[in-house]
Amino acid sequence: MNKFTRINSSLLEKNIEINFEFNGAKYKGFQGDTLASALLANNIILIGRSFKYHRPRGIVSSGSHEPNALVEIMYKDFAEPNIKATTVELYDGLKAKSQNCWPSVKFDLMSINDKFSNFIGAGFYYKTFMWPSSFWEKLYEPLIRKAAGLGKLSQSKTKRNSEKGFLHTDLLIIGSGPAGLISAYIAGLSGVRVLLVEEDFIYGGSLNNESFYISDMHPQAWVKFILKSIKKLSNVRIMKRTCVFGMFDHGTFGALEKLKDSKIEQIFWKIISKKALLCSGSLERLIPFQNNDLPGIMLSASIRSYINRWGIKNFSDVLLFTNNDDAYSTAIDLIENGINCIGVVDVRENPRTFDSRIKVYKNSQVINARGKLYLQGVDVINKDGNTKHIKCRYLGISGGWNPNIQISCHTGVKPNWNEKIHAFVPGKNNISTHLKASGSANGIFTFNECILDAEKNVIAILRDFKIKPKKYQLPLIGKQASDISPFWYVNYGSKRKWVDLQNDVTVKDIEMAYLENFRSVEHLKRYTTLGMGTDQGKTSNVTGLAILASLSKKPIPEVGTTVFRPPYVPIPIDSLVGSTIGKNFKPIRLTPTHIWAKENGASFTESGLWLRAEWYSKKNELNWRETVDREVISVRNSVGFCDVSTLGKIDIQGKDAQEFINKIYCNAFAKLSVGKVRYGLMLREDGLVMDDGTTARMSENHFIMTTTTANADSVYRHLEFCHQCLWPDMEVHLISTTDAWAQIAIAGPNSRKVISKIIDPEFDISNENFPFMACKEISICGGVIARLFRISFSGELAYELSFPTQYALSFVNYLMEIGKEENIIPYGTEALGVMRIEKGHAAGAELNGTTTALNLNMGKMVSDNKDSIGSVLSKREGLNQSDDLKLVGIKPINSSDQLISGSHLFDLSSKVNPQNDKGYITSSCFSPTLGSYIALGFLKNGTDRFGDKVNVMNPILKKQFLAEICNPVFVDPNGDKLRA
Amino acid sequence: MIINHPLLGPRDISEFVYLGDASLLKRPSWDGNKSEEKFYEYLYLRDNVAGIHKELWFHQYGDRSWLIVTRNTISHEITKVELATDISKKLAKSNE
Structure with missing residues (x-):
């Protein structure tokens, strides 16, 4: 192709050649081309095969309403299917291929479907694939899956560089055709903050397709002229390659911007606008007749746009078929550009004469198209019933115009039928005050009326904003015709x-x-x-x-x-996600001692967003079990420490803080004295357990509550709900301090010895003066503020020490140094878990949203003589059955049998089936202290069954063990170690 | 969706967490007559309104206010946004 085969168009840069590939062959186009226009310029009319019958199909339109010309665009390592060739801006190196055809678009084996079309009409699947049901999996589904669908996904994990963003404006204008441009100009001139958004890669909308003169200017020159004035206004932002794809509640719009020559390929914009104008123009309709799908049959105005905007000259022998005046503009543009226009077949009895050079077949209809892969001619019938064959290569159809109203319907507004234009126009109700349609989107088709309609609507918006319009001039042209007679299909x-x-x-x-x-x-x-x-x-x-x-x-x-x-x-799904995938979606939270842990051999585990040290391997250790066993034994024999900063910490202060906490926890808190910590069980209002933790009373009106790591957010939200919505008169203030305080658990019989060396000398933590469940504000390491709690998750003599986060790294180094004598070790979450299972403490697996205080053997803790969240409904019959599940310990008879969480429990006397299910295992581990696998779980009547033997079944892993039910507190059931 | 926060002005939905019907403010008395039945109704029985609905939203990524949003469930129009504290204080007063 050389540049002389194209008509001159100001929108096509013939100095910039662009190379591209279609179905493996190399072609050239120019800057300004779409893939469709470049294909047409290269005489490629057959683009793909249709979805169901695999009929040959070509380009029909020149925009995003294209039904046919779908292609697959190939990128480096992935392909994107179902791209409309009419909307792809041509770029150097573009590779595209046809869809729905094999082995090639010209010879497609699946076109056999077309021969059987009588059998696969509407509802075919519904009627045919009903029986027998066994055929579904084996025959029908594989068959349908193979044949169905538009295009194919490349299954590549590659993701485009995407971003998301917000845009705020006072007036959003959707579309930059005549109505959009003039609205942006008037509103912008008057000082309104305007955002003008265009889907195409050039501004101008329908004006790019036309040749009529506006105020002595070519339409494309006029677009440049008014854009120049608009660009001078600093309060107007204009965006192209950006499609507003949806209107949502309260003036929110979604838009997708495709960027060219940019590292970021697409941006999903959430646009918030006080008002919006829909200037999206209108779309031409087809008229169905026999074989009206042959390549070469297009929309009339699209042919016009390929001539005027893209300078396509190689249309030849074009016939037009219309029920309205618009097709005559196409005829004139064809003739003016020296393209053979055979004539216009007009269904109307007496269309007015536009140009004596146009041959008009009035009161006639195209009844059939001839050709195999391309249009070769049509049969035309006149009012007397005489049929005539007319040879043609292209047929342009204009069945009238549909205002492009989609976006106006997105918030549920139904469109109205307009008898004058035989089309739907945007409906109105009180929500549509956000959005008005102007110009041909509003059913007003001629240029002058369109400009006047836009003016009227934008002035009304200025009035709403209480802004006086500045002086402006409207461009007007001579009279245009837009007569139409309804005609839907050829019968x-x-x-x-x-x-x-x-x-x-x-x-x-x-x-x-x-x-x-x-x-x-x-x-x-x-x-x-x-x-x-x-x-x-x-x-x-x-x-x-x-x-x-x-x-x-x-x-x-x-x-x-x-x-x-x-x-x-x-809209590609990846555009909605933007860059928030992977770690951008789920950011990592690091514990205060993370860096130290990493340097000291820790492996990490995810716990919500947190990364926590799960164990600290030593070089000679062969596997993680060996490490964890060592950590547990070291703690139980001497001392170890663990970063527990991830637990939620809520600071509660105020005159009514105690009363408030007493209402939050189901167990009694009214008598917690200053300097004491208590375990608290939190119920949901429905009586099930929500969370647990400890709350310390630091002073008269100051409490520190801890939550589980997982529920830190939801417990805080719940507390705010209880305060603001239920007990607003209570004087209490809540703040989450999880990130502000590092918290280190120091556990083991030698923990007191180690802590004594850290705390400043004026504080006495002897057993008498700082007993189990004591708490105190102290200072450590010579004046660093800290809080000491004598609480134990491991069951050992233990403390939790908290201090401002920034000291954490120097603190652990110091602790390791000072604890050398006691062989202090760091331990991870796995050893923490083993020790809490050994001690029978419930954790996430037991507080799983289905359990009650009763299930956890804490039923007696739920106080009867106070109001607390969940206390009333925890008493209901359904949660208090005689055979309720109870937390138990489970020991395998053969100590090396590995009990697995999720396994179910059965009586030895009963068959293993769902009806006889007696309970399940929630947590399990190997206990180095007991030298056996152990587990916690729930068993019906469990507390009455200590010593009984049960079958432990895991049907998924197909494993079955014999086990004994026991007290869930495997280690130190009397709590002597805690209190030592 | 935009919620017009009474203290902070219009805010995007992504800053909020939804809870449910604002009738959750009317928590029954724990020791009154038929308290279990009343709690059951309070917690489980809701009107499924096609029209004006009062609901609770939490400004989680904001000032941590609980808000009562009056919203039309058909048109999604929001006609009123109030601080839950203001409403619950009034409720408490009327119960005295």
């Missing part, structure tokens, strides 16, 4: 007439659906798939509806319209 012949090209829905399919009583428009859509797919029926919906209306002999507005939902164009 001649028995061959297929295509309504929805993308979904291969024919007039016959609609008739069949109607006959089979799928008469509501929503049923019709689902039965025939009319209006589904990537174009969402932009060229077919209204036509299908009109055919349904004529079948039911009802006016169109009575038949209704299908609901338009976002998105307006297909």
